Amino acid sequence: MKQKSLGKQIRKHLPFYFMMLPALIYLFINNYMPMPGLVLAFKRYNVRDGVYKSPWAGLTNFEYLFTTKDAWTITRNTILYNLVFIVLGTACAIGVAVILNDIVSKRRKKVYQTIILLPYMISIVVVAYLVNGFLASDTGFVNHHILEPLGRQPVSFYSEPKYWPFLLVLINLWKGVGYSCIMYLANIGGIDPGFYEAASLDGATRWQKFIHITLPCLKPTIITMTILAIGKMFYSDFGLFYQVPMQSGALFNVTQTIDTYVFYGLMNNGNIGMSAAAGFYQSIVGFILVMTTNAIVNKVSRENAMF
Amino acid sequence: MDADPGSRYNQSIRTIRNDRQPHRRNSRTFDRVAAETEEIMKRRVIGMLLAGAMAAGLLAGCGGQEQGGAAVGENQAAAGTTENGGSAGAEGTGEVQTINMYTMGIGSTTDYKAVQDAINEISREKIGVEVNWTVLDIGQWFEQYNLLLSGSEPVDLMVNMGGVSQGVSQGAFLELDDLYAQYGQDIAACYDEEFLKAGVINGNLYGIAGQKDFAATTAITYRKDIVEELNLDVSNVKTLADWTPVMEAVHEAYPDMPVFVSNGGNTLNQFGSYNWDSLEDRLGVLMNYGEGTEVVNLYETEEYEALIRQMREWYQAGLVDKDAATNTESWGDMVRSGKGFFSLVTGNPGSEYEHTLNTGYPIGVIPITEPLSTTGNVTAVMWSIPYAAAEPEAAMKFLNLMYSDPAVSDLLNYGIEGVHYQVAEDGTYTWLDGQDMSSCAYHPAMTWIWPNSYIGGEWQGAAPELGKKMTEFNQNAKKSKAMGFTFDNTSVINEVTACNNVIQQYAYGLEVGAVDVDTVLPEFRQALKDAGIDKVIGEKQRQLDAWLAAQE
Numbered sequence: 104m105k106q107k108s109l110g111k112q113i114r115k116h117l118p119f120y121f122m123m124l125p126a127l128i129y130l131f132i133n134n135y136m137p138m139p140g141l142v143l144a145f146k147r148y149n150v151r152d153g154v155y156k157s158p159w160a161g162l163t164n165f166e167y168l169f170t171t172k173d174a175w176t177i178t179r180n181t182i183l184y185n186l187v188f189i190v191l192g193t194a195c196a197i198g199v200a201v202i203l204n205d206i207v208s209k210r211r212k213k214v215y216q217t218i219i220l221l222p223y224m225i226s227i228v229v230v231a232y233l234v235n236g237f238l239a240s241d242t243g244f245v246n247h248h249i250l251e252p253l254g255r256q257p258v259s260f261y262s263e264p265k266y267w268p269f270l271l272v273l274i275n276l277w278k279g280v281g282y283s284c285i286m287y288l289a290n291i292g293g294i295d296p297g298f299y300e301a302a303s304l305d306g307a308t309r310w311q312k313f314i315h316i317t318l319p320c321l322k323p324t325i326i327t328m329t330i331l332a333i334g335k336m337f338y339s340d341f342g343l344f345y346q347v348p349m350q351s352g353a354l355f356n357v358t359q360t361i362d363t364y365v366f367y368g369l370m371n372n373g374n375i376g377m378s379a380a381a382g383f384y385q386s387i388v389g390f391i392l393v394m395t396t397n398a399i400v401n402k403v404s405r406e407n408a409m410f
Numbered sequence: 411m412d413a414d415p416g417s418r419y420n421q422s423i424r425t426i427r428n429d430r431q432p433h434r435r436n437s438r439t440f441d442r443v444a445a446e447t448e449e450i451m452k453r454r455v456i457g458m459l460l461a462g463a464m465a466a467g468l469l470a471g472c473g474g475q476e477q478g479g480a481a482v483g484e485n486q487a488a489a490g491t492t493e494n495g496g497s498a499g500a501e502g503t504g505e506v507q508t509i510n511m512y513t514m515g516i517g518s519t520t521d522y523k524a525v526q527d528a529i530n531e532i533s534r535e536k537i538g539v540e541v542n543w544t545v546l547d548i549g550q551w552f553e554q555y556n557l558l559l560s561g562s563e564p565v566d567l568m569v570n571m572g573g574v575s576q577g578v579s580q581g582a583f584l585e586l587d588d589l590y591a592q593y594g595q596d597i598a599a600c601y602d603e604e605f606l607k608a609g610v611i612n613g614n615l616y617g618i619a620g621q622k623d624f625a626a627t628t629a630i631t632y633r634k635d636i637v638e639e640l641n642l643d644v645s646n647v648k649t650l651a652d653w654t655p656v657m658e659a660v661h662e663a664y665p666d667m668p669v670f671v672s673n674g675g676n677t678l679n680q681f682g683s684y685n686w687d688s689l690e691d692r693l694g695v696l697m698n699y700g701e702g703t704e705v706v707n708l709y710e711t712e713e714y715e716a717l718i719r720q721m722r723e724w725y726q727a728g729l730v731d732k733d734a735a736t737n738t739e740s741w742g743d744m745v746r747s748g749k750g751f752f753s754l755v756t757g758n759p760g761s762e763y764e765h766t767l768n769t770g771y772p773i774g775v776i777p778i779t780e781p782l783s784t785t786g787n788v789t790a791v792m793w794s795i796p797y798a799a800a801e802p803e804a805a806m807k808f809l810n811l812m813y814s815d816p817a818v819s820d821l822l823n824y825g826i827e828g829v830h831y832q833v834a835e836d837g838t839y840t841w842l843d844g845q846d847m848s849s850c851a852y853h854p855a856m857t858w859i860w861p862n863s864y865i866g867g868e869w870q871g872a873a874p875e876l877g878k879k880m881t882e883f884n885q886n887a888k889k890s891k892a893m894g895f896t897f898d899n900t901s902v903i904n905e906v907t908a909c910n911n912v913i914q915q916y917a918y919g920l921e922v923g924a925v926d927v928d929t930v931l932p933e934f935r936q937a938l939k940d941a942g943i944d945k946v947i948g949e950k951q952r953q954l955d956a957w958l959a960a961q962e
């Protein structure tokens with residue numbers, strides 16, 4: 104193909120640039136314009152001097168994240184939960200998408216999809232109280248209506264850390280799977296039915312079709328979604344870890360993440376520089392993780408890398 | 411490459427172009443649609459630009475502090491010759507200044523606008539100031555508090571629920587000394603000099619507390635109707651141990667109702683204050699009503715251990731709400747919905763009435779500590795003027811008016827006569843016929859938030875002569891040696907952050923008796939040590955000693 108001049112190419116694609124514009128403007132305003140504010144992480148913020156003229160603080164704002172004994176716990180929790188969420192979340196989303204796709208009746212499909220999506224729409228505060236309705240010591244459904252009739256000792260869930268890794272993963276899946284499966288559902292719908300017909304003619308089982316047709320077709324989406332999720336690896340869903348365990352101190356070993364730690368530590372003194380430092384740290388690590396993952400994908404299968 | 415995406419796009423563009431032509435030629439429909447689309451696009455773009463401008467404004471607001479601040483400085487330095495022509499010239503010319511006031515609200519009161527207009531009629535005439543009043547709901551308040559301090563919002567006068575020292579360390583508040591001397595005569599008249607000190611940080615006055623309780627006792631606050639129904643004698647209750655038999659009797663009569671409920675569960679420390687001066691954050695306290703000046707680690711003391719052992723005993727006897735450690739509701743909400751008999755909360759001469767009104771049950775109050783007055787009691791609610799305020803003088807004049815004008819006090823507390831309340835035959839105020847707390851459009855029930863609630867009328871059924879009683883209560887309370895001292899935690903902020911997390915992890919469970927004291931308390935103490943509480947205490951002691959020396 105002959106290389107056209109840049110000007111010509113731009114003119115040719117002008118409508119598409121125009122379509123991009125709103126999103127670009129949004130991105131610029133929402134994500135790029137506040138970026139200079141990152142400088143706050145290195146400042147001793149002072150209202151009178153403003154963001155840019157406040158005195159420099161070096162790295163002192165970051166110290167509290169690393170000098171504490173909890174640094175290891177919160178980092179471990181944040182990363183491990185996110186890993187589990189990425190792996191199980193993707194697996195469940197694909198599973199649900201495949202199952203939904205196989206439902207023939209359009210109406211039923213819509214109904215099921217809506218029901219699965221519903222938890223995603225519920226505010227996490229409400230979720231916290233729903234969970235509390237199940238797990239509360241005195242009046243909770245599990246203790247009152249399941250364990251008691253069975254003659255078992257009631258369990259005080261909010262002071263027993265051992266249940267919470269499972270509970271949090273379960274709640275996260277229940278809440279998020281409906282939303283994340285939409286992407287995969289759309290993708291599966293776009294796979295050429297001819298592949299499946301040909302496979303059926305060759306006598307492929309359902310499972311074989313899934314492994315050899317569906318999964319390979321979803322690969323680019325899976326990789327993109329995973330890279331994006333990895334970029335958020337150092338962030339945690341604040342609502343999930345703050346609201347759902349009802350801030351119970353006894354559970355901190357398994358529920359404290361970087362975000363909740365920063366919140367508990369700073370809520371009484373509202374130090375803007377220190378909270379900015381936490382955000383800065385999370386974004387930098389996220390950036391490095393995205394670049395690394397992408398580089399690895401680039402090595403392994405070049406056509407699936409993001410950039 | 412099997413398909414060149416570019417060529418496919420080209421094709422579609424061509425299709426679009428081809429589609430266009432006939433429309434252009436044949437009908438006006440296209441033009442109209444195009445115009446409409448353009449209009450929508452324009453609106454969208456304008457919306458975007460607006461959003462952009464707002465975001466830029468936010469940044470500029472933060473960055474532009476200096477100019478705003480400088481203007482304020484000029485205002486003060488060269489009163490009368492300010493560039494905006496406002497401030498000092500106003501009284502002479504009869505011009506009215508408008509200030510922006512921010513306060514916090516709870517509950518169902520909605521009629522702030524009407525009350526604001528009524529207040530303005532008085533203040534316009536008396537001091538030439540009008541107020542533009544914004545009320546943020548309590549949840550919103552704490553979210554937006556930092557924004558209010560940042561100077562990007564036009565705030566001239568605001569109330570603070572604690573946090574003044576935090577704002578001062580960020581330079582967010584104006585030094586009030588001069589303004590207070592010039593326009594605050596009426597405040598000075600109703601203010602005990604001793605309590606004014608609490609708003610002084612590093613030698614400057616930054617916050618002025620409203621006339622309210624400047625001291626507190628910890629009190630057993632219980633449902634009187636149950637005690638009367640069961641014929642229990644509570645007249646001899648002096649300590650928590652004396653109270654146990656009452657709890658047992660109530661538990662027997664109402665086995666399904668938790669006897670003790672926590673206050674705000676894990677959002678408020680059960681023993682945030684007791685017979686010690688918590689020096690703001692309980693990381694290093696003065697024991698025994700602040701009689702001495704030695705800062706000690708509260709969590710290592712026998713007093714603290716005895717308290718949580720008592721709670722544990724109650725918990726194991728089934729007398730404590732099983733979910734007390736994770737419940738986030740206030741004790742008042744629990745009692746109102748019939749899910750609790752009593753709690754341990756701070757009390758003052760007005761508590762009985764206040765709680766009776768809030769819970770809907772007759773409430774009794776038994777103090778188990780003596781009244782103690784600390785910096786924290788005074789700074790709990792403070793009025794301040796932000797550094798970036800455009801009209802600091804008008805704000806101080808208005809604050810002064812709120813302290814001294816009974817009509818303004820009545821408006822703030824009870825709204826407009828005939829609309830929100832009526833005057834009964836005995837001169838007290840009461841609901842309009844057929845109205846109550848939930849149906850009245852203005853009844854904030856927050857006497858403690860307004861600068862001076864004691865100069866206006868009295869509400870029917872409330873403690874009579876509350877103002878006088880409160881003043882006596884404040885004066886007779888034990889004063890902590892550190893009264894007026896404010897701790898600046900900047901130099902030990904890492905340790906404070908770590909300690910706050912440790913306290914969040916252990917203290918709530920221990921203080922409602924939900925966990926085993928023998929195993930958890932030593933763990934808690936060790937964790938605090940590891941988090942560096944001793945360093946915090948050392949720094950606090952150093953600052954306190956310096957402050958005490960400066961007081962002499």
